[in-house]
Amino acid sequence: MDTTMRAAVAERPGPPEVLRVMDVPLPRLRPGWTSVQVRAFGVNRSELMTRQGHSPGARFPRILGIECVGIVAQSAALRQGTTVAAVMGEMGRAFDGGYAEYALLPDSLLIPLTTTLDWATLGAIPQAYLTALGSLAALAPADGGVLLVRGGSSSVGLAALSLARDHGLRTIATTRNPAKAGLLLARGAGHVVVGQDRLPVRPDYILDLVGASTVAESLRLVAPGGTVCVAGTLGGAWTIPDFEPVAMIPSGTKLTAFHSDDLRGPAGAKALQQIVDGVAEGRYDANLDRVFTLDEIADAHRYMEANQATGKVVVRL
Known part of the structure; x- marks a missing residue:
C-alpha cells in the first residue's frame, strides 16, 4: 500500500x-x-x-x-x-x-x-458558483434592476452574469482588457465597460470582486439606495485603509459582503447540485x-x- x-x-x-x-x-x-x-x-x-x-x-x-x-x-x-x-x-x-x-x-x-x-x-464550478450565488443572495435584488459586476471576466464574475438571468437583472460587466469584452457579452453581460469608460447608467446593485481597493468608488457609483456587495480580492488587498463609514457610505446606500464559508458543506449542497445539473443541461457555463x-x-x-x-x-x- x-x-x-x-x-x-x-x-x-x-x-x-x-x-x-x-x-x-x-x-x-x-x-x-x-x-x-x-x-x-x-x-x-x-x-x-x-x-x-x-x-x-x-x-x-x-x-x-x-x-x-x-x-x-x-x-x-x-x-x-x-x-x-x-x-x-x-x-x-x-x-x-x-x-x-x-x-x-x-x-x-x-x-x-x-x-x-x-x-x-x-x-x-464549486467556489465560483457558490460565491456568485451567495453574493446575489446578499444583494437581494428585485426583478428588473441593473447589476454591475466589477471584475466580470473572473470566474465568479462570469458565474454571476449567468445567475443574474434567473433574477431578471440587466447586467453590466467591467474589465481592464478590451480583448475580453466579446466573451463577456457572449456569457450574458448586457453591456461591457472597459477600463475607465463611463457607465451607461447608475446600477442598482454592484458586485465588487476587485475588493478593498474599489469599495469606496463602488459606493459612489451605485444608485441612491442601492447595495454594494464585496466578495472578492482581485485587487490584491484584504483591507480598506482609512475607511470612514459615515463619510464614505452615502445615506441609504447599503454595503454588505458574502463569505464563502456560509455555503460550505451541507449548507451549499442543494444549490451546488442544481448548478452542476444546470451546467450539464447547458443552462449555465x-x-x-x-x-x-x-x-x-x-x-x-x-x-x-x-x-x-x-x-x-x-x-x-
Missing part, C-alpha cells in the same frame, strides 16, 4: 517558484475527517495571496487549495467512491488543502454530488478557461497572476 502521495507544497511565502511538487506522506485518517482522492481543483486568487504571505494565520510549509473535487477514498461518514466537492473552511490555510493527490478534509466540508461531468469541468497539470502549478499561478484568464483556471490530476 502506498504511503506517499504527490503534492504541490508552498515551502515559504514568495513567488510562484516556492510551489514545489514533491512526494509527501499520505495523510492519516482520523475521526471526523475524510480522505478524498483529488481529481481536480480550481485555482483561486486568495491562494495567490496566501502563497505571497498575505493570509493571516497561514503557516508554511503548506499544501494550498481552498477547493477540490474528487472521490471518497476513506471515510466513516460517506461511502467509498462517492463523488464530492469541498470548499473553504480554512482549507489550504489552517490545514492542508486540495493541491495534492489526496486531501484529508473535515466531514463537515464535503458535498456529495451526482454528475457525469468530466473532472476539469466539475472542478471549475462552467466558464473553464484553461487546464493545467499538478506539475504545472507554478505556471498556473503565473498565468492567473498576469491576469490572463477569462474564467476558471483548473488543475486536473
Whole structure:
C-alpha cells in the first residue's frame, strides 16, 4: 500500500517558484475527517495571496487549495467512491488543502454530488458558483434592476452574469482588457465597460470582486439606495485603509459582503447540485478557461497572476 502521495507544497511565502511538487506522506485518517482522492481543483486568487504571505494565520510549509473535487477514498461518514466537492473552511490555510493527490478534509466540508461531468469541468464550478450565488443572495435584488459586476471576466464574475438571468437583472460587466469584452457579452453581460469608460447608467446593485481597493468608488457609483456587495480580492488587498463609514457610505446606500464559508458543506449542497445539473443541461457555463497539470502549478499561478484568464483556471490530476 502506498504511503506517499504527490503534492504541490508552498515551502515559504514568495513567488510562484516556492510551489514545489514533491512526494509527501499520505495523510492519516482520523475521526471526523475524510480522505478524498483529488481529481481536480480550481485555482483561486486568495491562494495567490496566501502563497505571497498575505493570509493571516497561514503557516508554511503548506499544501494550498481552498477547493477540490474528487472521490471518497476513506471515510466513516460517506461511502467509498462517492463523488464530492469541498470548499473553504480554512482549507489550504489552517490545514492542508486540495493541491495534492489526496486531501484529508473535515466531514463537515464535503458535498456529495451526482454528475457525469468530466473532472476539469466539475472542478471549475464549486467556489465560483457558490460565491456568485451567495453574493446575489446578499444583494437581494428585485426583478428588473441593473447589476454591475466589477471584475466580470473572473470566474465568479462570469458565474454571476449567468445567475443574474434567473433574477431578471440587466447586467453590466467591467474589465481592464478590451480583448475580453466579446466573451463577456457572449456569457450574458448586457453591456461591457472597459477600463475607465463611463457607465451607461447608475446600477442598482454592484458586485465588487476587485475588493478593498474599489469599495469606496463602488459606493459612489451605485444608485441612491442601492447595495454594494464585496466578495472578492482581485485587487490584491484584504483591507480598506482609512475607511470612514459615515463619510464614505452615502445615506441609504447599503454595503454588505458574502463569505464563502456560509455555503460550505451541507449548507451549499442543494444549490451546488442544481448548478452542476444546470451546467450539464447547458443552462449555465462552467466558464473553464484553461487546464493545467499538478506539475504545472507554478505556471498556473503565473498565468492567473498576469491576469490572463477569462474564467476558471483548473488543475486536473
